[in-house]
Every structure is written in structure tokens, then in C-alpha cells.
Amino acid sequence: MSSPFQLWMKSIQSEIEVSLQHYLPPTDTVPQVLHEAMSYAVLDGGKRVRPLLVFAAGQLFHAPQELLSRSACAVEMIHAYSLVHDDMPCMDDDALRRGKPTVHKKYDEATALLVGDALQAQAFLTLSQAQAKPELVMPMMALLAHASGSLGMCGGQAIDLASVGIALNREELEQMHRLKTGALLRASVMLGAMAGKSLDQAETSALNTYSAAIGLAFQVVDDVLDATADSATLGKTAGKDAADNKPTYVSLLGLEASQTLAEQLRLEAHAALTMFGPSAHYLRDLADLIVQRKA
Amino acid sequence: MSSPFQLWMKSIQSEIEVSLQHYLPPTDTVPQVLHEAMSYAVLDGGKRVRPLLVFAAGQLFHAPQELLSRSACAVEMIHAYSLVHDDMPCMDDDALRRGKPTVHKKYDEATALLVGDALQAQAFLTLSQAQAKPELVMPMMALLAHASGSLGMCGGQAIDLASVGIALNREELEQMHRLKTGALLRASVMLGAMAGKSLDQAETSALNTYSAAIGLAFQVVDDVLDATADSATLGKTAGKDAADNKPTYVSLLGLEASQTLAEQLRLEAHAALTMFGPSAHYLRDLADLIVQRKA
Numbered sequence: 001m002s003s004p005f006q007l008w009m010k011s012i013q014s015e016i017e018v019s020l021q022h023y024l025p026p027t028d029t030v031p032q033v034l035h036e037a038m039s040y041a042v043l044d045g046g047k048r049v050r051p052l053l054v055f056a057a058g059q060l061f062h063a064p065q066e067l068l069s070r071s072a073c074a075v076e077m078i079h080a081y082s083l084v085h086d087d088m089p090c091m092d093d094d095a096l097r098r099g100k101p102t103v104h105k106k107y108d109e110a111t112a113l114l115v116g117d118a119l120q121a122q123a124f125l126t127l128s129q130a131q132a133k134p135e136l137v138m139p140m141m142a143l144l145a146h147a148s149g150s151l152g153m154c155g156g157q158a159i160d161l162a163s164v165g166i167a168l169n170r171e172e173l174e175q176m177h178r179l180k181t182g183a184l185l186r187a188s189v190m191l192g193a194m195a196g197k198s199l200d201q202a203e204t205s206a207l208n209t210y211s212a213a214i215g216l217a218f219q220v221v222d223d224v225l226d227a228t229a230d231s232a233t234l235g236k237t238a239g240k241d242a243a244d245n246k247p248t249y250v251s252l253l254g255l256e257a258s259q260t261l262a263e264q265l266r267l268e269a270h271a272a273l274t275m276f277g278p279s280a281h282y283l284r285d286l287a288d289l290i291v292q293r294k295a
Numbered sequence: 296m297s298s299p300f301q302l303w304m305k306s307i308q309s310e311i312e313v314s315l316q317h318y319l320p321p322t323d324t325v326p327q328v329l330h331e332a333m334s335y336a337v338l339d340g341g342k343r344v345r346p347l348l349v350f351a352a353g354q355l356f357h358a359p360q361e362l363l364s365r366s367a368c369a370v371e372m373i374h375a376y377s378l379v380h381d382d383m384p385c386m387d388d389d390a391l392r393r394g395k396p397t398v399h400k401k402y403d404e405a406t407a408l409l410v411g412d413a414l415q416a417q418a419f420l421t422l423s424q425a426q427a428k429p430e431l432v433m434p435m436m437a438l439l440a441h442a443s444g445s446l447g448m449c450g451g452q453a454i455d456l457a458s459v460g461i462a463l464n465r466e467e468l469e470q471m472h473r474l475k476t477g478a479l480l481r482a483s484v485m486l487g488a489m490a491g492k493s494l495d496q497a498e499t500s501a502l503n504t505y506s507a508a509i510g511l512a513f514q515v516v517d518d519v520l521d522a523t524a525d526s527a528t529l530g531k532t533a534g535k536d537a538a539d540n541k542p543t544y545v546s547l548l549g550l551e552a553s554q555t556l557a558e559q560l561r562l563e564a565h566a567a568l569t570m571f572g573p574s575a576h577y578l579r580d581l582a583d584l585i586v587q588r589k590a
Contacts, residue, residue, distance in 0.1 A: 025445050030470075034445050034453035085412060090404035109385035110456050113408070114449050117380060117415065121444030124419045128437040134429035141436055142423040149416030150320050150329050154409050158329035161405050175325075 005285040009052060016051045017043065019069045020076060023126045037107050037115045038122070042080045045098035049218075049290065050075045053188035054195075056282035057207065061196025067132045071140065071191040074127040078148050079184060081119035084112050086157065120148070132195075140194050147187035156180025160246075168247040174216065181222075182215030189283075202275065209272035210283065217265035218290050223248035224258050229295060266291040300580040304347060311346045312338065314364045315371060318421045332402050332410045333417070337375045340393035344513075344585065345370045348483035349490075351577035352502065356491025362427045366435065366486040369422040373443050374479060376414035379407050381452065415443070427490075435489050442482035451475025455541075463542040469511065476517075477510030484578075497570065504567035505578065512560035513585050518543035519553050524590060561586040 002010070020042055027035045051072035058068040087094040087102040088109060095105050104112035127144060130137050146152055156179030163176060189211045193199055199207070227250045249258045269287035273280040297305070315337055322330045346367035353363040382389040382397040383404060390400050399407035422439060425432050441447055451474030458471060484506045488494055494502070522545045544553040564582035568575040 029446075031445070031450050031453040031457065033457065034450060038445060082412075085408055088408065090408060111453070113380055113383065113385060114445075114453050114456070116412070117377075117443075118445035118449035118453075120412065120415050121440050121447075121449065125437060125440035125444060128433060128440055134433040138423060138429040138433060142420060145416050145420035145423055149420060150326070150333060150413040151324075152416075154413035154416065155326050155329060158326040158406070158409050158413075161409070162326065162328065 005282065008282060009289075012052055012055050013048050015069065016048050016072055016076065019073050023070065023073045023077075024122065033107070033111065034114055034118060037103055037111050038119055040100075040106060041084050041103050041115050041119065042077060045100065046076075046080075047293075048072075048076065049286070050079055050184060050188040052286055053185065053214075053283075054192035056286055057189045057192030058195050059192075059282060060276055060279055061193055063192060063196035064132060067130045067137070067195040068192060070126050070130045071195055072188075074123040074144060075184060075188050075191060077119045077123035077126065078144065078153070081116040081123070082153055082157070082184075084119070085116040088112055091157075091161075123148075136194070136198075139198075140191050143190055143194070144187055147183040152179055152183035152187075153181075156183065164246055166247075168252075170252055173247050173249070173252060177216065177219040178212070181219055182212065185215045185218060186211035206272050206275050210269050210287070213265045213269035213272065214287050214290050217262050217269070217287070220249045220258050220262045220265065221291055221293065223250045224255065224262065225293075225295065226250075227255060262291045300577065303577060304584075307347055307350050308343050310364065311343050311367055311371065314368050318365065318368045318372075319417065328402070328406065329409055329413060332398055332406050333414055335395075335401060336379050336398050336410050336414065337372060340395065341371075341375075342588075343367075343371065344581070345374055345479060345483040347581055348480065348509075348578075349487035351575075351581055352484045352487030353490050354487075354577060355571055355574055356488055358487060358491035359427060362425045362432070362490040363487060365421050365425045366490055367483075369418040369439060370479060370483050370486060372414045372418035372421065373439065373448070376411040376418070377448055377452070377479075379414070380411040383407055386452075386456075418443075431489070431493075434493075435486050438485055438489070439482055442478040447474055447478035447482075448476075451478065459541055461542075463547075465547055468542050468544070468547060472511065472514040473507070476514055477507065480510045480513060481506035501567050501570050505564050505582070508560045508564040508567065509582050509585050512557050512564070512582070515544045515553050515557045515560065516586055516588065518545045519550065519557065520588075520590065521545075522550060557586045 021039070024039055024042060025035045027039050029035060054072040054075060055068055083097060084103045086092050087097055088104050094102055096102065100106070102112070103115055107115075123144070124141065127137065127141055148154065150158070156176055159176040160180055163172070168176070186208065189207050193203065193207055226248065249261065253261065266287050270284055273283055276283075316334070319334055319337060320330045322334050324330060349367040349370060350363055378392060379398045381387050382392055383399050389397055391397065395401070397407070398410055402410075418439070419436065422432065422436055443449065445453070451471055454471040455475055458467070463471070481503065484502050488498065488502055521543065544556065548556065561582050565579055568578055571578075
């Protein structure tokens, strides 16, 4: 039997699939191949962790549904574009993603490049057209742009690129991941909350602590799974980081210490939510999910 | 001796160089290589046609300086990112841009990919942080995102890609360019005007007609120059379109008819500005510049 949390997750995942389809350009409009490839990259795949975080945080402050939905889709489009570009031959050169051929394999490299570029623009377009007070949406646009750019996700990828074959210490590894995956996870939490109200300092600080903990946990668990699970379960090529000689938590701390760290971070995330009381239960459940997932 | 228009152009170009430097992440912040490469791609190059259009249109409605400056920088960052990605091996595979090695030649392909991605985010960040009324800036964000995405610039590039070796007719060629270069030129004009006020229908329509004319003229002249000028004058590889078997106005209409068309479009652009009276003089001068330029 499904728990209330699992039912909620499924309902958000379904609503996000419908919303993404709605906010993506129709595949029968010119240029069709680009629009098909954008849908291919975004739809029908992934656990939608970021949209789930947006909705879970939005619940804290009774954020309006349309703004949450647009925020969740915008973040997911940014995430999807980053995967498309990250999989390209000049980056990770990966052939499999979410159990399907990557965009440059299914189409070609030029299309993959344009799909990523167009998805990024679509993300900002989707959020900018929200039926909400502009003074509420504008800081959300700034936050999403900052989290996506050179001081966020792209910056993390640049540090990652520069680190192949170099022995990063734990602090450097953390900085890389704080930007590469952490920035967009934090943005998801913040966008959800900001869709409800302007946050005060205590709220911002608590959500930052929560986000930092789950962001790091997400990466630690990713590294553990990369070292222990098989490609079929992951839906992407397993053991790739080790083969590429990339630094991981498992290579740095060992498997057991990595698992202990993930559990510590889960408890930190819970602790950070204390001030929000019972209404933060979905954020708590998501912290558990991130640490206890098997793929 | 320089004309008032030439002096104005030089002053805007200098101000844009300073503003771009201000709105780009500092090159001494981590990740340094990415930030250096972003500055390399954006600074010290180009005629800044789009920023000039932003400022010329802004003058019509007394738009505030800071919002114009941010709009101009945002458009120029989008333009610069598109050049970086367009030059990559999987697209046009070009080694020379504005007389300098292209980003993937100077750095590497992965860096070029990230530079483009991060510049797009930086463009939206720059505009979203404007010290102006959010209800004025929000539609500008939407306009820029729409012009950059799959129904604008990226869409035009996708059509361009699909058209190599195919005999496009004039209508198809126009549609491709209306998106590929036209969308961002139109966005420049509109952003400048919208920075001053919410446009009424007559103003929007007149500026659309002007933008369509200069956008098309820009491309026709580009094709003429590609066929007649040398690489040193252009600062990029000349004759490349013909070598790549890409459709151009010159290959479709011939050289002389292309030159006549450009002149007709210049006059159309002038005619569209009638309702704005004398204060549209910089927009008129820019139409002349676009058609009469030598590089």
C-alpha cells in the first residue's frame, strides 16, 4: 500500500508531466525536429526531485499553484538542459540517460547543443509569464539565473571539468558539488518558498541549511550508487566516475564512511526544518527519499 | 571630422564596454578559467549593433539609463553566447571570430559549451536585477526569453542546420533569418522602447515594421559582404557560406538584386519611423549604418 507521501509524490509527478508538456513548445510547430528533441529531453523521465522540492517548500507558505507549477517546470527545464549538454562528447560523452539514448545519440550533436540552449530560454520564459505579482516573480527569476550560471551550476561543471585526474581534497570536492548540483536543488527549495511570500532572514537561513544538507547528501548518495548499483537500475552508465578517474566521495572517504555521512546529512536536514513545524513534512520526507533511494 | 551620430555611437560603445565588464562575473573569482573565457567571448569586439538599437529606441521614450544599459548588456550576452556555440565544431566549425581565435580554439570545446550556457544565464540575471519597476521589467524578460529560444534565435539556427544543401526558396530563407538574426534585433529595439514605457499598439506595430526591415537588411548585407569582402576586413572567414553550400540572398537573387533589396529595406525602415518624428533619428541612422556598412 502507498503511504500519503508516496501518493503525494505521484500526484506531483503526474501534474509536472502535464505542465511540462503544456509549457514546452508544441512538437508540431516549426522547427519540428528541435521541438521534438526538446520534449524528448524533458518528458517521460527522471524522478522530478527538483519539482518535488518546489512543491514541498511551496506548501510551507501556501504558494499559489500556477506559480509553483511554472517554477517547478522552469527548474526542471534547466536541469534537463544541463543533462543534455553534460552528455555531449566534449563533456562526459555519455550514450545513456534515464534508460534512453542521450539527445546527441538519438539526434545529433548540433541538435543537442540547440536543445540545451532553447530549453534554458524556455525555462526563463515559463517563469516570466507567471500570473503573479511581478515583485514576487522578479527575485525568483534572479535566483534561478544565479543558480544556473557561472556562480552556480555552470560554475560547478567548470570546476568538475578542471578536476579530472586531479586529487581534490574534501573541501574542494564539496565546493564543486555545492555549485554543480547543490545550487539548483537549493533554488528549487527557495523558489517554492518565495512563490508564497518574501522570506525573512530566519526562514532563508533555515531553508539554506536544509538545502545545503540535502544537496550534499544527494551527491554523496549518487557516488555511492555509481559505485554499487548497475546501469540498468540507474538508467545511466554505472561506474563511470571511477573509470573517468573523477574524484568521488567513495574514492575519498570509502564506501562505509560515505554512507554514514549521507545519514548524518539527512538528520541535519530534518533539524533545519524544526522552525516550520508539522507543515514541513514533505520536505522531511524528501530528505529521507534522497538519502534512501536506490537509483 | 566625426558626425554627431558617430560621436553618439562611440559614446554608447564605450559605455557598453564598461557596463559589460561590470555585469560579467569578475575574472579573478572561481572558476577563473570560465570567467576569463566569458569575458574573452564578450569584451573588446563587435560593432555592438544590438546595444546601439537598445539605446536608440530607448531615447524615443526617455528610458532610464540603468535599465537601458542592463537591457543592452543582456542582449549582447545572448548574442555573444550564440556566436560561441555557433562556432563550435558540431555547428559551423569556425576558427576565427572578430579577428580572434574562437572560444573553443582559444580554450577547448567543453569550455566553449559552458561559456555559452553561463552567458545565457548571465543575460537573464543582468536584466532581472534592474533597479526598475518589476511590472516594467517582467515583460522585457519574457520578450528576451522568447526571442532567444526555439521560436526565436535557437529556432532559426535549427532551421539553418536543417537547410544545408537544400534549395530553400526566398520565403523559407526569410523565415530562417527572421528567427536566426531578426528575433534578437527586434528584441533590441523593443527592449529599448519598453524600458521607457508600456507600448501602445501603434507604437508596437511601427517598431515591428522597422525591426523586420533592418533585420532582413542586416542578413542581406551579411550575405553580400560574405560574397565580396575578404576575411581580414570581416574579422571572420569570408566566403564560408558559399563553401558550405548554404543558401544566401546572393546565391538566390544575385549580387545586384541583393544590393537593391537592401536599399529598399533601408527606405522601409525609415518610413516605419515617421510617427516618432525627429527623435527617431538614431534609429534612422542605424538603419543606414546596417545597410551601408563594409564589414
